[in-house]
Amino acid sequence: MAEQTSNKSAVKWRESRSTAELIYKCFISLVLLCGAVVLMIPLLWMISTSLKSLDELYEPGFNLWVEHIKWDNYSIALSAFPFWLYLKNTLLTTLIPIVGTVLSSSLIAFGFARVQAPGAGILFMVVLATMMIPEHVTMIPTFILFRQLGWIDSLYPLIVPAFFGSAFFIFLFRQFYMRLPMNMDDAARIDGCNTFQIWHKIFLPLSQPAIATVAIFVFMGKWNDFFSPLIYINSDRWKTLALGLRSFQGQYTTEVNLLMAASLVVILPCIVLFFFAQRYFIEGITFTGSKE
Structure with a gap:
């Protein structure tokens, strides 16, 4: 009886450890993803700006979305x-x-x-x-x-x-x-x-x-x-x-x-x-x- 209780405790401990490791990996992945998005903002802004017209470019506010794409800018x-x-x-x-x-x-x-x-x-x-x-x-x-x-x-x-x-x-x-x-x-x-x-x-x-x-x-x-x-x-x-x-x-x-x-x-x-x-x-x- 004592041995079965010990085995169940070991299984629960391993499961809890696996869950903690999974949560930790998900947290690290989320932090890295957020960091990657922040670092990508200048490049995304460059791409967005290169496809805008001058009228759309000088609109107030920060907007990465391009309403009218101008490929001829290139x-x-x-x-x-x-x-x-x-x-x-x-x-x-x-x-x-x-x-x-x-x-x-x-x-x-x-x-x-x-x-x-x-x-x-x-x-x-x-x-x-x-x-x-x-x-x-x-x-x-x-x-x-x-x-x-x-x-x-x-x-x-x-x-x-x-x-x-x-x-x-x-x-x-x-x-x-x-x-x-x-x-x-x-x-x-x-x-x-x-x-x-x-x-x-x-x-x-x-x-x-x-x-x-x-x-x-x-x-x-x-x-x-x-x-x-x-x-x-x-x-x-x-x-x-x-x-x-x-x-x-x-x-x-x-x-x-x-x-x-x-x-x-x-x-x-x-x-x-x-x-x-x-x-x-x-x-x-x-x-x-x-x-x-």
């Missing part, structure tokens, strides 16, 4: 400035640096992770220490260097530095390579591969999560970069979308609907990329975050 906004020229420049300064950053950072990280050399650890710490140097400290010397090379008012200052590696991405790739077993190197050398072939034929194809993470980071940074093009680019021929959007803002200060339409088109690739690649992004961060 065509007017994109035809108001050389969008396709700026898009081409932005793609060049985004896609090429992605390739350069992945190749250079992964190669350097492979050397730190797999090549045994005196002082490699100290050199790696020096590379990591460069992340503590603010970009504004090196801005003037870098500008003088590019000016002496004759690269001002061109896309070279926005592309070429990517082929010399980045300390943060070198760290990510190194952490990824440190997780891979050492016997892979030995097996590859038995098959006749040299050090470069081991990186190119074995490690680089296995680095898809890390490559996806680096590609997303570089894409977000380069696509939205405004400061660097502002420094190095003077003519309309080489302007990127970020600079073009700033010029557009100066010309259409009162037509906010057109400005929001152009802004939405500019940020749309970043939203779409992260939406489809978030799994690889989270996997890469998780897998490169620790050695064990």
